Amino acid sequence: MLLGVIADDMTGATDVALMLSRAGMRTVQVIGAPSAGAGLPEADAVVVALKSRTNPVVEAVADSLAACEALLKGGARQILFKYCSTFDSTAEGNIGPVANALMERLGAKRAIICPAFPANGRSIYQGCLFVGALPLHESPMKDHPLTPMRDSNLMRLMSAQAKTGVGLVDYATVLAGPEAVKARLATLEADGVRYAVTDAVTDEDLMTLGRAVSGDVLVTGGSGIAMGLPRNFRSAGLLPERAGPPAFTAPPGRAGILSGSCSTATRGQIEAALAAGYPALKLDPLALAEGRQDAAGLAAWALAQPADRPFLVYSSSDPAEVSAVQERLGRERAGSLVEHTFAELARRLAEGGVTRLLVAGGETSGAAVLGLAIRTLEIGCEIDPGVPWTRVVDGPRMVVALKSGNFGAPDFFVKAWTLLGPAAQPAS
Ligand code: ADP
Numbered sequence: 001m002l003l004g005v006i007a008d009d010m011t012g013a014t015d016v017a018l019m020l021s022r023a024g025m026r027t028v029q030v031i032g033a034p035s036a037g038a039g040l041p042e043a044d045a046v047v048v049a050l051k052s053r054t055n056p057v058v059e060a061v062a063d064s065l066a067a068c069e070a071l072l073k074g075g076a077r078q079i080l081f082k083y084c085s086t087f088d089s090t091a092e093g094n095i096g097p098v099a100n101a102l103m104e105r106l107g108a109k110r111a112i113i114c115p116a117f118p119a120n121g122r123s124i125y126q127g128c129l130f131v132g133a134l135p136l137h138e139s140p141m142k143d144h145p146l147t148p149m150r151d152s153n154l155m156r157l158m159s160a161q162a163k164t165g166v167g168l169v170d171y172a173t174v175l176a177g178p179e180a181v182k183a184r185l186a187t188l189e190a191d192g193v194r195y196a197v198t199d200a201v202t203d204e205d206l207m208t209l210g211r212a213v214s215g216d217v218l219v220t221g222g223s224g225i226a227m228g229l230p231r232n233f234r235s236a237g238l239l240p241e242r243a244g245p246p247a248f249t250a251p252p253g254r255a256g257i258l259s260g261s262c263s264t265a266t267r268g269q270i271e272a273a274l275a276a277g278y279p280a281l282k283l284d285p286l287a288l289a290e291g292r293q294d295a296a297g298l299a300a301w302a303l304a305q306p307a308d309r310p311f312l313v314y315s316s317s318d319p320a321e322v323s324a325v326q327e328r329l330g331r332e333r334a335g336s337l338v339e340h341t342f343a344e345l346a347r348r349l350a351e352g353g354v355t356r357l358l359v360a361g362g363e364t365s366g367a368a369v370l371g372l373a374i375r376t377l378e379i380g381c382e383i384d385p386g387v388p389w390t391r392v393v394d395g396p397r398m399v400v401a402l403k404s405g406n407f408g409a410p411d412f413f414v415k416a417w418t419l420l421g422p423a424a425q426p427a428s
Contacts, residue, residue, distance in 0.1 A: 001040070002233045004071025005047040005226070006064050006102070007082040008094065009362040010369055011404035013049030014377070015386040016082045016223040020045045021379045023230035024242040029377040029390070031369055033063040034070035041376060044230075044239060046074060051366040052094055053084070054146045060094035061101045068105055077238075078217060079106060080229065084362070085117035085222035086136060086406065087129060087157060088147040096161025099220050103194065106217045110189045113158050113166070114209060114221035116200035119385040120407060122222065127168045127197040128152045131406075140264040141406075143319040145326070146335060146363065154197040164194055171199040174208055181212035203227060223386060248380035248389060250399040250420040253355025254307050257413055258346060259314035260338050260364030261405030266316050269360070273312050273413040279305040283315040285325045288337045295344035302345075303352040310417065313345065316360070339363055343371030350396040357400045358416055365402035372396055383416045384408045 003025065007013035013029050021027045025044035033050060040046050048067040052060035068079060081102055089095045103111060116124045121132040131139035135152035142148055151157055159166040167188040173180050181198070188196050198209050203224075210228015213219050214236075219229070233239035257273065259266055260283075274280055281301050287293040298313055305311040315338045317325070325334050346357065346368040359365045376393040377400070383389065387403045401416055409415075 004076030261361030263405030
């Protein structure tokens with residue numbers, strides 16, 4: 001193994017695995033912190049998918065350190081701590097505390113902070129994160145159910161979480177090239193500044209940054225920063241030229257969509273699926289709390305739909321509806337009710353012959369994968385930037401696509417199936 005990646009949620013892990021796979025690294029995604037002594041699969045890059053974005057800080061740190069230990073044991077020469085391109089976190093963390101713990105474990109003196117992902121409109125300028133044309137705190141991320149982002153200044157966000165000063169590698173320095181970036185990082189390090197937010201607006205900037213951190217044992221950022229890392233291993237003669245992801249076929253069977261993401265992008269994609277005539281059922285957290293809906297009933301409904309088109313089960317709602325539910329149930333209880341239901345529903349659907357499953361939402365995907373007891377995923381073809389189909393290696397015989405809420409074009413739920421060849425046939 002050359003590169004070990006610790007991703008703080010499931011869809012983020014798939015996203016970064018796709019990035020590395022496209023750059024010619026044989027990449028596998030492992031679900032959950034590997035237990036002590038458990039071996040990791042052999043690959044150029046191993047991505048450990050945690051659910052550490054929103055769990056308690058202590059757990060997030062412990063899981064990340066366990067993942068780091070396993071990756072080092074597997075031979076990783078560099079560790080990438082991957083978080084969301086919208087820096088999803090709360091005032092307490094978990095990005096800061098996890099980065100601190102990894103830094104200490106690895107004996108690193110510094111690490112960059114770079115969530116930029118230009119292909120999806122995430123750019124950083126003067127240390128402030130933009131989503132398309134909007135600063136992060138004016139983007140729809142301000143209304144996220146679990147991690148509402150109300151500030152766009154990454155230095156301020158990171159220094160509050162990591163409880164330390166955070167510097168900036170500004171855009172002029174990035175444009176000046178890798179040596180200028182390295183020099184700036186060295187100056188910050190000499191001044192005792194442990195973290196440096198790096199401006200980045202284009203993929204070329206990410207390649208520059210990638211080259212500048214070739215000698216850093218710890219790198220932190222979104223999946224975009226992974227773009228520039230494989231080339232370092234190749235230049236060092238450690239990574240042969242390889243083609244992109246292997247050819248991909250899906251087993252025959254039924255197809256379905258589970259969506260717990262409340263993002264603007266996902267809600268638009270749901271509209272498109274409804275307009276395409278997909279049978280759809282809305283999951284209502286209040287009905288779950290009162291026992292009027294449950295996973296068994298939702299699965300029975302889904303499996304009773306005509307098998308010639310995908311069904312859709314979704315809890316996705318607009319910010320006003322989400323707030324009303326959270327006021328009644330509490331934010332955590334509402335989220336965990338929905339997630340547990342999706343986990344159980346995914347398990348029942350696989351048992352009922354669903355072999356092609358699209359899941360929308362990072363936390364929701366984490367829950368579904370848990371319900372399906374999946375341990376390892378192989379990366380397949382890309383549907384939209386950051387979202388590939390993946391094949392389950394050691395669980396139910398199926399393909400899954402795990403979509404981060406913000407990702408995907410408006411027709412994502414409709415076009416994803418065309419990459420899987422012939423329309424789904426009911427399993428015999
Ligand atoms: P995204 O990738 O868009 O952030 P996630 O799945 O990570 O989506 O997060 C969405 C969160 O919102 C999950 O915890 C989910 O359980 C919760 N949620 C989904 N639907 C509702 C709803 N109708 N009311 C309240 N919370 C909800």
